[in-house]
Amino acid sequence: MQMTYLEAIADAIRLEMRRDERVFLIGEDIGTYGGAFKLTKGFLDEFGSKRVIDAPISEAAIIGASIGAALNGMRPVVEMQFMDFVTNGFNQLVTVAGTTAYRWSIPVPMVVRGPSGGGVGANPFHSRNSEAWFAHATGLKVVCPAFADDAKGLMAASMRDDDPVVFFEHKGLYRKIKGEVPEGEYIVPLGKARVVRQGMHCSIIAYGSAVHMALAAAEEVAKEGIDVEIVDIRTLVPFDEETVLESVRKTHRAIIVHEAVLTAGFGGEIAARIADKAFSYLDAPVKRVAAFDAPTPFAPTLEQAVLPNSTVIANTIRQTCSF
Amino acid sequence: MARKKTVGIPAEFRREMLRYMLMAREFDTAMLRLYRQGKAFGGVYSQLGNEAVSVGSALALDRTRDVLFPMHRNIGGHFVFGQTLDQLMLNHLAREGSQMRGTDGTGHYADPALRIYGNVSHLGAMIPVAAGFSMADAMRGITTVSMTYIGDGGAQVGEVHEALNFAAVHKLPLILIIENNQYAYSTPNSLEFACERLSDRALGYGMHGVTIDGTDVEIVYDTCLEAVQRARRGEGPSLIETVTMRMRGHAEHDDFSYVPKELLEEWAAKDPVERYIDRLDAGGVLSRAQAEEMRTEILAQMIEAIDRALDRPWPAAEEGLRNVFMTPTGEQR
Structure with a gap:
């Protein structure tokens, strides 16, 4: 339905x-x-x-x-x-x-x-x-x-x-x-990530609104022949580390995206786990795309400047895949 | 301050009140001793001088259907609700076998089977929780009185306001006892609030409020019993201010030199335990010699419980690494 x-x-x-x-x-x-x-x-x-x-x-x-x-x-x-x-x-x-x-x-x-x-x-x-x-x-x-x-x-x-x-x-x-959406009783267990797009060249790990920004960016770079995988972690706690690591081991590149501000965001935690447990698989530095470290402002021009978007993500994908 | 002549409390019940007060008194005295000996660590918070409040209030509840949310200075209530000396000592001394597994101490004890839910160090935080406990039963059509406590200091926390207003709006059977023991750590009443009595605030919430002498166990009991009956009739929450004196520091590390000596002397003359022994003695309920016998017996049990607790090892270190969640999530080191 x-x-x-x-x-x-x-x-x-x-x-x-x-x-x-x-x-x-x-x-x-x-x-x-x-x-x-x-x-x-x-x-x-x-x-x-x-x-x-x-x-x-x-x-x-x-x-x-x-x-x-x-x-x-x-x-x-x-x-x-x-x-x-x-x-x-x-x-x-x-x-x-x-x-x-x-x-x-x-x-x-x-x-x-x-x-x-x-x-x-x-x-x-x-x-x-x-x-x-x-x-x-x-x-x-x-x-x-x-x-x-x-x-x-x-x-x-x-x-x-x-x-x-x-x-x-x-x-x-x-x-x-x-x-x-399935009708009637439908359960998605906590702590299970979902691969929402299969790809070979780069993994994007995201959640919430950032998943949609990442999907748009993936479409954009697909035109250039870059094949992006997107992992929607869905829950931060519990965190499905294994699905993230599996994706990174396959693509050898990782970009983490969230709408929340960069510093001390959950992206830092994900990056650390990847560095710790998939270091030898990496062909490029782990990148993060997140909001500028500021309160979310009111005027549309300011808000667009602060929040991440698919253009910034697409550029980061290009940069990561150039390694 | 409301004063009331107590009539009709049976002699056996009066002896029971004294016994619980003596247990609270001897427990605190023992903890002070253990602290000085380096056997108790962390904060040792005594309720010396406040025994009448924790005992008199808890006794006004029905232990089979009501619920107690004590603060760290309400050990007397734990005894009234059936907590064993052994379990309390294991908890306070953080030994293996403590129901809290060594994760927390300082009187933050919960024992759902005994209908006791403890505290956290953030003052006032458990008052909305106590209100919600009663609310759950109200949804089931059951009246469960929740009794909880706060100090004159903690009463200034914002969550207290929210909780009292919420309880009044929903006419919840919540009783909040504000133990006004004159000092919030080192800060006197005069720097904490500007109203005459803390119970004056009840009017603003649309609930019943009263200020009483917190050193008289029978006044405390009678007042709380009235509040319990009011709650059972569906007349909502009550705010009871009990006026006492904190006879020690905030915790045992504190020498409370900021409290004038004369003030302590004045309150020492009103010691709730000693005065009650005198009253029972004068009334022919129990002689002072019999009371001392009771105290000796309690003290002996206390010493045995302490020895048993100190004989136990610390909890296994792995206890610290489990049970963060009811359903484990694979927490990281």
């Missing part, structure tokens, strides 16, 4: 709520209003106000109360109206949720999800890509889908997982990306 990325996420949540009465939703304006992006439109009517809770603007209380409910056998799905606002609940996620399994051996099955990313002319506070913070936090799983089918399957897997999951939905993909 053809669905947008946004519809696919909503479909996964709806099916899980029908299947498992322990699941409830909580967030700001998710009930009557259906969410700022209308992802939970119709949920209040179907599931009622006990399972679709409009909360005060209190990210720490929302995430904290969800942790408490998860400790008590529920499986909350928390919406951050924009993923940027997770900073207001950061302590709950990182300090409490991320350490509970380790300290108490008790599961905290919850998903904190919301729209992240730029390219839509928002501003520094509605555009951030903060996934690397959580990959660095310990005890949190981090999911960044790029396609509609993955968005559905990874959401279902996240909701069934016994660990806290931070689920980054790219707002620029919500309605732009549409694809065939």
